[in-house]
Amino acid sequence: MIDDISLQILSILQEKARIPNVEVARQVGLAPSAVLERIRKLEKQGIIDGYEVRLNPEKLHRDLVAFLQITLDRPEACTSVAEALSALPDTQEVHYITGNDAFLVKLRSSSVTELHRTVQKHIAGLPGIARVHTHIALATHKESAKIPLDAIIP
Structure with missing residues (x-):
């Protein structure tokens, strides 16, 4: 089950997947260990399906x-x-x-x-x-x- 805090974490990660765990914890008002535990649970449940880097296609001549x-x-x-x-x-x-x-x-x-x-x-x-x-x-x-x-x- 997804609660409000997990939704906040997902929203933060969608904006910037490489954000430090400590910063996510600060934004949602939890300890970094609690945030890490929630992220691992979301990954295990398949809600977080992976992490990607968005490349600039124009810079790589694939525009x-x-x-x-x-x-x-x-x-x-x-x-x-x-x-x-x-x-x-x-x-x-x-x-x-x-x-x-x-x-x-x-x-x-x-x-x-x-x-x-x-x-x-x-x-x-x-x-x-x-x-x-x-x-x-x-x-x-x-x-x-x-x-x-x-x-x-x-």
Whole structure:
């Protein structure tokens, strides 16, 4: 069960995962050992699923974002296509969706040429794929993996 203090801890960690435990303890009004124990419990329960560093894609020349809508030619290809898409280094997200398409995939690439090469060489020819529609993002106004915690009732 998540209580108010655990929600506060989760909120702090979502803002800055590398914040010192002592600072988290100060902000929530607990001893550092109690905060560490709560964090370990949240990790064990699977509520905290891991920690990531957010890299600046522009500085690493990976600032082209594309969304692919992928249609399958047969439903039984779903698992193998999902696994193949997930294994590609440029793939950031793979979502199985409702509607006419089967997948919505987010790729991050260095250029249109590289994106085209990835789609043609590694995606379009996968067994089970009928169609690929590619949409290139012209600008990104928000990109986050944060989960809103204010609506969660302890």
